Amino acid sequence: SVQAHKEEDNPRETMxxxxxxxxxxxxxxxxxxxxxxxxxxxxxxxxxxxxxKVMVLDFVxxxxxxxxxxLGGTCVNVGCIPKKLMxxxxxxxxxxxxxxxxxxxxxxxxxxxxxxxxxxxxNYIGSLNWGYRVALRDxxxxxxxxxxxxxxxxxxxxxxxxxxxxxYTAERFIIATGERPRYLGIPGDKEYCISSDDLFSxxxxxxxxxxxxxxxxxxxxxxxxAGLGLDVTVMVRSILLRGFDQDMANRIGEYMKExxxxxIREFVPIKVEQVEEGTPGTLKVTAKSTTGDQxxxxxxxxxxxxxGRDPCTRKIGLDKIxxxxxxxxxxxPVNDEEQTNVPYVYAVGDILQDKLELTPVAIQxxxxxxxRLYAGATTKCDYVNVPTTVFxxxxxxxxxxxxxxxxxxxxEENIEVYHSNFWPLEWTVPSRDNNKCYAKIICNIQDNERVxxxxxxGPNAGEVTQGFAAAIKCGLTKQQLDSTIGIHPVCAEV
Amino acid sequence: xxxxxxxxxxxxxxxxxxxxxxxxxxxxxxxxxxxxxxxPQxxxxxIGGTCVNVGCIPKKLMxxxxxxxxxxxxxxxxxxxxxxxxxxxxxxxxxxxQNYVKSLNWGHRVQLQEKKVxxxxxKGSFSDPHTVRGLTKAGKxxxxxxxxxxxxxxxxxxxxxxxxxxLEYGITSDDLFWLKESPGKTLPxxxxxxxxxxxxxxTGIGLDTTVMVRSIPLRGFDQASHVSKxxxxxxxxxQQMASLVTEHMESYGTKFLKRCFPTKxxxxxxxxxxxxxxxxxxxxxxxxxxxxxxxxxxRAPDTKTLNLEAAGVKTNSETGKIIVDASEATSVPHIYAVGDITEGRPExxxxxxxxxxxxxxxxxxxxxELMDYDNVPTTVFxxxxxxxxxxxxxxxxxxxxSDNIEVYHAYYKPLxxxxxERDATQCYMKMVCLREREQRIxxxxxxGPNAGEVIQGFALxxxxxxxxxxxxxTVGIHPTCAEEVTKLHITKRSGLxxxxxGC
Numbered sequence: 003s004v005q006a007h008k009e010e011d012n013p014r015e016t017m018x019x020x021x022x023x024x025x026x027x028x029x030x031x032x033x034x035x036x037x038x039x040x041x042x043x044x045x046x047x048x049x050x051x052x053x054x055k056v057m058v059l060d061f062v063x064x065x066x067x068x069x070x071x072x073l074g075g076t077c078v079n080v081g082c083i084p085k086k087l088m089x090x091x092x093x094x095x096x097x098x099x100x101x102x103x104x105x106x107x108x109x110x111x112x113x114x115x116x117x118x119x120x121x122x123x124x125n126y127i128g129s130l131n132w133g134y135r136v137a138l139r140d141x142x143x144x145x146x147x148x149x150x151x152x153x154x155x156x157x158x159x160x161x162x163x164x165x166x167x168x169x170y171t172a173e174r175f176i177i178a179t180g181e182r183p184r185y186l187g188i189p190g191d192k193e194y195c196i197s198s199d200d201l202f203s204x205x206x207x208x209x210x211x212x213x214x215x216x217x218x219x220x221x222x223x224x225x226x227x228a229g230l231g232l233d234v235t236v237m238v239r240s241i242l243l244r245g246f247d248q249d250m251a252n253r254i255g256e257y258m259k260e261x262x263x264x265x266i267r268e269f270v271p272i273k274v275e276q277v278e279e280g281t282p283g284t285l286k287v288t289a290k291s292t293t294g295d296q297x298x299x300x301x302x303x304x305x306x307x308x309x310g311r312d313p314c315t316r317k318i319g320l321d322k323i324x325x326x327x328x329x330x331x332x333x334x335p336v337n338d339e340e341q342t343n344v345p346y347v348y349a350v351g352d353i354l355q356d357k358l359e360l361t362p363v364a365i366q367x368x369x370x371x372x373x374r375l376y377a378g379a380t381t382k383c384d385y386v387n388v389p390t391t392v393f394x395x396x397x398x399x400x401x402x403x404x405x406x407x408x409x410x411x412x413x414e415e416n417i418e419v420y421h422s423n424f425w426p427l428e429w430t431v432p433s434r435d436n437n438k439c440y441a442k443i444i445c446n447i448q449d450n451e452r453v454x455x456x457x458x459x460g461p462n463a464g465e466v467t468q469g470f471a472a473a474i475k476c477g478l479t480k481q482q483l484d485s486t487i488g489i490h491p492v493c494a495e496v
Numbered sequence: 497x498x499x500x501x502x503x504x505x506x507x508x509x510x511x512x513x514x515x516x517x518x519x520x521x522x523x524x525x526x527x528x529x530x531x532x533x534x535x536p537q538x539x540x541x542x543i544g545g546t547c548v549n550v551g552c553i554p555k556k557l558m559x560x561x562x563x564x565x566x567x568x569x570x571x572x573x574x575x576x577x578x579x580x581x582x583x584x585x586x587x588x589x590x591x592x593x594q595n596y597v598k599s600l601n602w603g604h605r606v607q608l609q610e611k612k613v614x615x616x617x618x619k620g621s622f623s624d625p626h627t628v629r630g631l632t633k634a635g636k637x638x639x640x641x642x643x644x645x646x647x648x649x650x651x652x653x654x655x656x657x658x659x660x661x662x663l664e665y666g667i668t669s670d671d672l673f674w675l676k677e678s679p680g681k682t683l684p685x686x687x688x689x690x691x692x693x694x695x696x697x698x699t700g701i702g703l704d705t706t707v708m709v710r711s712i713p714l715r716g717f718d719q720a721s722h723v724s725k726x727x728x729x730x731x732x733x734x735q736q737m738a739s740l741v742t743e744h745m746e747s748y749g750t751k752f753l754k755r756c757f758p759t760k761x762x763x764x765x766x767x768x769x770x771x772x773x774x775x776x777x778x779x780x781x782x783x784x785x786x787x788x789x790x791x792x793x794x795r796a797p798d799t800k801t802l803n804l805e806a807a808g809v810k811t812n813s814e815t816g817k818i819i820v821d822a823s824e825a826t827s828v829p830h831i832y833a834v835g836d837i838t839e840g841r842p843e844x845x846x847x848x849x850x851x852x853x854x855x856x857x858x859x860x861x862x863x864x865e866l867m868d869y870d871n872v873p874t875t876v877f878x879x880x881x882x883x884x885x886x887x888x889x890x891x892x893x894x895x896x897x898s899d900n901i902e903v904y905h906a907y908y909k910p911l912x913x914x915x916x917e918r919d920a921t922q923c924y925m926k927m928v929c930l931r932e933r934e935q936r937i938x939x940x941x942x943x944g945p946n947a948g949e950v951i952q953g954f955a956l957x958x959x960x961x962x963x964x965x966x967x968x969x970t971v972g973i974h975p976t977c978a979e980e981v982t983k984l985h986i987t988k989r990s991g992l993x994x995x996x997x998g999c
Contacts, residue, residue: 077974083911086975090912091574097567098576104561105589105701106568109579119575122915137997230575362972362979388971399973427553428560431592462949468978469953472970476960486959487872488846489883490547491556494952495846 031055033372034158034172036150036318039075041351041364042178043134048372050141057170058143059150059160065199066185066192072131073138073145076180076352077361079127084202085222087123089393092229096395103432114230116207124203152319156346159319174375177325177334177342177349178368179318181311181359186214190274194285195305198223206281208232209303214271216242218392220308221254225395228263235264235300237271239292243392247404250440250457257396257438257459268292274305313353323347328355338382340371358388389456389471391464396438399467401474403455408444417454418445420480424496426461441496443483451480458493466494499626501527503859504642506620506628506802509545511835511848512648513604518856520611527640528608529630531619533801535670536655536663542601543608543615546650546836547845549597554673555693557593559877562700566879570916584701586678594674616640621803625828644859647809647818647826647833648852649802651795651843661761665769666789669694679703680787691792692741696879699750706751706786708758708773736889736926737882740943744880744922756782761789797837807831812839822866824855842872873955875948880922883947885955886939892928901938902931904964904984908996910945911975923977927964927984935964940981950978 033049035042038060049056062079064070071079091114098112138145146168148160153169160168183197196204198219209232213224216238228234236258243251259265269289278284282303289298313332320327320334326343327334333355340348348371351364366383373379389401408417421442429435444455456470470478488495503519505512508530516528532549534540541549561584568582608615618630618638629639653668672679672694680703691707698705746752755776762770764785772783797817804811810819810827817839824832832855835841835848850867857863873885892901905926913920928939937958942950957967972979986994 082975086911087574087915090915091571091576094567094571094574094576097564098571098578101561101564101568103588103592104557104564105585105587105592106561106564106582107585107588108568108582113577115575115577117575118573119915122573122575126914133997360971361974366971384969384971389973391973391976427556430596431557431560431589462946464973464976465946465949465978466953468970468973468976468981469950469955469957471973472954472962472967472982473956473960475966475970476957476962478956478960482959483956485868486956487844487850489873489875489948489952489955490845491552492875492946492948492952494949 029156029171029173031057031144031170031172033057033174033176033375034059034150034170035176035178036158037075037178037180037314037351038073038134038145039178039180039351039364040077040361041180041368042075042176043073043138043368044365045176045178045350045368045372046143047137047141048369049376050143052372052376054376056143057172058138058145059148059158060145061147061149061161063149063182065197067196067200069200069203071203072128073134073147074127074131078130078134080199080202082361083130084123084127085198085226086393087126088119088202088226088230089222091119092226092395095229095231100428100432100434116230117205119230120203120205127202150318152323152325155323174346174348176368176371177315177318177320177347177353178351178364179314179353181313181352183219183307184310184312185307186271186309188272188274190276190285191307194274194276195307197307201306208306209282210301211235211304211306212237212287212300212302213306213308215308215310216240216244217308217310218243218246218394219311220306221258221394222392223306223308224263225258225393228258228261229395233264234262235266235302237266237269237289239270240268246392246398247400247406247455247457249405250398250400250459253438253440253459254392254394254396254398257435258394260435261395266298269298271305272297277301311352311359315353331355339374340367340383357385358390360388360390363388387471387474389467391467393464396459397461397463399456399458399463401456401467401471402453403444404457405442405444405455408446408455412446412448412454416447418447418451418480419443420445422496424460424493426493427491428461439493443480445480453478453480453483458496460493462493469494499641499643501525501614501640501642503527503644503646503856504628504640505529505646505648507545507648507650507798507835507837508543508604508615509648509650509835509848510547510845511650511852512545512646513543513608513852514849515646515648515834515852515856516613517607517611518853519860520613522856522860524860525614526612527614527616527642529616529618529620529628529640531617531630533619533652533798535652535668537667537671539671539674541674542598543604543617544597544601545648548600548604550670550673552845553600554593554597555669555697556877557596558589558673558697558701559693561589562697562879565700565702566918570912570918573916586701587676589701590674590676597673619801621801622807622809623803625807625831643830645807645831646824646852646855647799647802647831647837648835648848649798649837651797651836653791654794654796655791656758656793659758659760661763662758662791665761665763666791668791672790679790691790692745692878693876694790694792695750696745696748696877699745699748700879704751705749706753707745708753708756710757710776711755737884737924737941737943740922740924741876741878741880741882744943745878747919747921748879795836795843799837809833815839823858824851824867841869842874844872844874847872871955871958873951875951877948880943881945881947882941882943883951884939884941885951886937886958887928888939888941889926889928892938896930896938900931902929902935902964903927903988904929904986905988906980906984906986906994906996908944908977908980910977912945925981925984926988927967927981929964937962937964937967942977942981944977946977950981953978954981 032054034057035046062070148162185191213236273288275286334349335355350367352359392398425436439460441458445451502524503526505516505528532540620628620630695707756773758773768785818833834851836843875883909920923944925942970982972982
């Protein structure tokens with residue numbers, strides 16, 4: 003277990019008493035941040051505000067396909083940003099269809115050019131990478147594009163692309179190395195399959211695609227690929243969106259099915275072979291049923307693996323300084339002040355055990371941590387009622403408990419679920435689905451019918467959910483919800 | 497009792513229908529009168545009131561048509577190949593919109609029938625406090641008596657009667673949404689939000705549109721007043737936001753004739769309209785021709801033909817609106833009023849609906865809950881939308897003093913604008929808070945895409961007494977526009993650059 007350690011403990015004396023190499027009293031840096039992603043950069047920039055000497059080490063180990071990217075981490079390069087832009091491209095495809103019903107006229111044949119989209123997206127990402135470098139320079143944060151690995155107390159080794167090694171010492175460290183996509187461990191996976199790390203900069207259209215996995219990454223990618231006109235199949239081992247409200251997850255899946263995404267349920271791939279080389283080539287996937295002996299085969303141009311992400315914590319020398327990690331998951335347990343079991347080592351972001359893998363959470367945690375370290379603040383990161391949105395073709399916004407978790411925690415008789423279908427006004431004229439959008443709130447009867455869960459399935463779910471999250475933070479009750487006037491006509495008024 | 501109905505509702509619009517249907521739920525005998533006096537141009541429509549037929553619904557749909565025009569341009573940046581030229585056909589859009597509206601008319605008729613509410617398509621007027629009589633279109637007279645009566649007759653667009661030719665040749669929003677053919681080069685005149693929204697979507701679908709403004713856009717409603725100063729909707733006197741909205745419209749292609757007012761409209765042999773106006777800045781008269789002139793100079797309550805004197809119901813002598821108390825009661829105890837017709841209330845569908853429902857619950861459902869008109873959120877659906885809830889900055893300063901309020905603000909860029917290479921100069925938000933103690937939020941203002949969706953949830957927060965620290969504790973959803981609200985930290989007072997930098 004992790005206890006809060008007092009930094010008054012003198013690590014140097016302890017070290018010497020144990021016969022270990024003493025640590026220098028004057029360090030190169032006040033703070034070294036390992037990982038230049040959402041959490042790491044937020045922490046580094048905040049520390050610089052308090053005139054601390056800060057270094058950021060960021061390095062991207064190339065993907066099995068040889069792909070790499072610049073400063074900014076997952077969100078900026080291979081996560082939220084390119085994902086939302088490609089999702090937008092897919093939504094615009096739908097908008098094109100709708101627009102005809104609203105009087106717009108243009109040729110019947112409308113095709114999508116993958117390269118045009120990808121180039122625009124990559125250009126924008128490039129501008130963000132550049133922006134971060136400039137921001138760090140302006141704030142006098144030292145940045146090195148090098149792989150950081152602990153070698154001893156307070157000491158880290160930084161290896162750059164050319165293999166040149168340098169040693170740095172710091173009073174404190176923040177580990178924010180994030181995660182990378184997991185591979186299946188089957189023949190052909192690393193050679194022929196791609197992951198989200200490769201998809202957003204793929205220099206050719208992926209064509210007929212098999213997406214393996216049922217995470218939000220899998221469904222979001224499958225969603226926009228289908229929206230761009232590609233033939234997409236999703237292979238799911240068991241349930242969709244594990245950890246999310248299952249009723250909502252199933253609705254998302256149904257919608258995707260009705261809108262052209264194929265699902266193969268209860269199968270896992272066991273082998274991937276190349277039938278034909280090319281960009282894209284043709285791959286043959288063999289899969290086995292999880293419920294019997296059935297074997298199926300299929301041919302695809304691209305196989306995208308989205309079965310989960312693993313923390314980058316196993317090869318950064320944590321054992322050298324005694325930082326505990328969960329051996330099974332690789333995640334780092336921390337106390338409620340983001341401190342590891344080693345007093346001068348902290349961690350933020352996706353690598354944390356039992357915390358949410360979201361950019362805004364990492365940023366919030368990183369900033370607050372630094373404010374506590376250097377500005378005398380006491381505010382801890384509030385991980386409760388963090389809102390989130392899944393950008394599937396039919397977007398899903400949520401905050402608070404899922405229905406299952408609420409029932410489990412409070413008992414079915416103590417919760418009330420209010421729900422409603424709705425038909426966005428913008429969908430009426432183009433005659434789009436009139437019973438798919440859905441919203442529900444879960445209330446705790448015993449606590450004044452306090453709203454403990456909010457779920458919405460519909461366009462602009464993120465924009466809708468954000469304000470509700472703020473209201474839930476203020477202790478929103480059903481009665482207050484009822485007495486608030488709706489804005490008309492918008493989806494959120496439902 | 498001696499009266500035929502428990503409740504008679506005059507006016508089958510948002511407020512009226514909500515009240516009638518709610519009362520019917522309590523097993524009461526309810527009747528609704530609805531009648532649409534054709535506009536001077538001859539336009540009329542079915543049951544449902546302004547919102548459904550000539551307001552929110554067709555407005556938002558045509559706004560959507562315009563937004564889709566922008567989407568078509570964006571789509572090309574996102575890789576979609578669309579052959580040029582792309583053009584818009586008014587009649588296809590109009591038919592789609594009108595068909596949907598008609599389905600709503602039908603839906604309301606069916607609902608009334610299902611709830612056993614009696615519907616009369618007659619124009620009613622009082623003959624005594626419990627009796628309303630009216631003529632059907634065919635001229636047949638019907639008399640209805642009721643224990644309780646709710647007046648919900650709404651408003652109709654005003655005409656600038658001092659402008660020669662205004663009535664003969666101009667149209668209003670009553671006509672715009674029912675035009676079968678394109679209005680062509682249009683001059684919507686004067687500025688109220690109706691005008692900006694219409695000008696916005698007309699520009700968006702490719703029409704040459706000019707807006708003539710006598711003074712300033714979205715002016716404080718104190719002059720052309722249909723909202724009293726006490727219960728102003730958040731976007732009145734909101735100069736900063738109004739400028740941003742109109743600036744965007746100018747860069748979007750809408751022309752503005754500022755500080756001009758029309759003097760006459762004449763019809764030319766070609767069928768086009770010649771408009772003459774006075775340019776107050778240059779002190780000269782100017783003229784130009786247009787296909788269509790649309791007046792959006794305010795709305796007036798529809799009370800003249802009601803014969804309110806026979807019932808003893810008092811109205812505001814200046815506005816003509818019906819005076820009501822906090823329980824929606826008029827000067828006559830059993831006669832009530834809801835919606836746009838009432839003095840001092842926001843002219844919004846959701847408030848009319850809520851007020852109508854609560855009224856029915858108080859009359860027949862043993863409830864005592866009154867309508868809360870504070871912190872009503874709303875949105876102006878201009879090309880770049882503006883949503884708000886609570887006090888405007890000016891109202892907050894007026895109420896608390898500028899030393900006691902803090903305004904947090906930010907200029908941001910929606911992610912979707914980046915690849916589309918769209919200008920985000922006017923994308924802006926501000927939060928007005930009390931400075932002292934817990935820093936309660938007094939008002940929130942947002943300009944950007946999907947403004948209504950963004951503001952709705954925050955309106956709930958404000959209803960719960962949200963404070964600035966609570967807002968900062970709320971984690972953002974990434975990437976959205978709304979998350980920027982939870983990150984507001986630059987104050988106007990500091991004078992610092994409020995542009996949002998990367999995440």
